[in-house]
Amino acid sequence: MKNRYIVLIKIIIHLACLIPLAWLGYNGYNDNLGANPIEVITRSTGFWTLALLMVTLSVTPLRQITGLQWLIRLRRMIGLYAFFYACLHFTTYIWLDQFFDLESISKDIVKRPFITAGFTGFVLLIPLALTSTKGMVRRLTGKRWQQLHRLIYLSAIAGVVHFFWLVKADISQPLIFGTILALLLGHRATVKLWSMLSSRFSFKNYESSNRAGTEVVKK
């Protein structure tokens, strides 16, 4: 894939990832977010955090299935947008919902399992965002960087659990996210298992599946 196509695709992804924020901004400005705007903002930023986490996690399986190696070059920006919406979601909770009531916030984080899970998911994303720069990737070296960035699995699980635990009765949306996450993580587990079995019985495809199983960011 030529570089200028990648640039074009990146611009499209930037625009697409900003649509939910633009929608909130436009409707918020026009007082068009319904009776409970804070609830709408909280729901929306949370939804897009999870959705973008799922997209981030689907890059590797998609690359393995399609063989389109350049897909990996889009992963970091999508992951950072997931973190961006997580920050908005967290800020909405701290500011608009709780209005910096630190006592109530800390009680919530300790006492309310769904907030504990959401907070955990958010905190786990912070080191990933901080080590997403080229310099940090180089400094940490491939293997350690990779190990650290497996935290995204835990973060996504915590995020989906957070969603399951907060709904009153209708679990359809958390169930959809849960299913997608199970498929994405299941694919990784299968690839890993396959590569382990292959290496044990020294199948010929050892090389290729091992390369697929342990991904290295190529610049």
Next chain:
Amino acid sequence: MLIKKPSDIKSSEITDKKVYLNRRKFIAAATASGTAIAAGLGVSRWLTASGETQSGAKLEGVIKSPFSTNEPMTPYKDVTNYNNFYEFGTDKYSPASMAKSLKTRPWTVAVEGEVKRPKVYDIDQLIKISPLEERIYRLRCVEGWSMVIPWIGFPLNALIKLVEPTSKAKYVEFITLYDPRQMPGQHSSVLKWPYVEGLRLDEAMHPLTILAVGLYGEVLPNQNGAPIRLVVPWKYGFKSIKSIVKIRFVEHQPITAWMRAAPNEYGFYSNVNPEVDHPRWSQARERRIGEFRKRPTLMFNGYGDQVAHLYSGMDLRKYF
């Protein structure tokens, strides 16, 4: 984004009722036709259905009540567009359009069970058993938001006195219409249908407990529980069951829809209580719709003087 308090809004800034009603009509017509098609209903059916709903008609001869609060009322558009009514979808914004498929005439309410005079009331007959009153009540949802709503209705005890409960009647059970064709949300198994609620007989007899048939001086919009619903202002909103077709007087405590769905989270009493949290979230504060900062939730939603005696000696943590 600016979130205004009701008191900050000048009357000149409030959308003229005619304008938003026209807008509502347009949106309603557009969405009603959409849902009718989606539900696989014929156009002719939709045309007849729209003629049979009365929501929005003015209610005459309504008297004021000393039980009303003088707090600022939640705007009409919020009261009628932000509804928990799972029979029309679990999203709070969907009942306003989805509930157009509900036919509120003809409608009957069967009053039965442990009563000397069981009777099937026609809705138009039922609303005449007692003078209609305006009751401006606070409504506190279990989710942590609240409204102030000018209901029109009459005390439930007027009906109870007419049917004369027997000595065996200890509880009253209320049942919502079950008809998935009119209530598409009932195709989903999110709750066990029909929706069931219940009160102890003394709670049902309490003068604050009303059967509401209108709000803001008009016939109840479908999404607010037309043609007749319960309003129990000191309990969480889900106790105030909508679109009632049956009222049964029973000896044993009924199992309500939410008790069945999550028995550890929703009890029979469900009195508003800032000291007893929902197992998953705090009930200490609430956001009044239209306000930015949360306010403290009041014991029994501020109706403690009138109702606290009903629960004297009871452990409200156990009987939540």
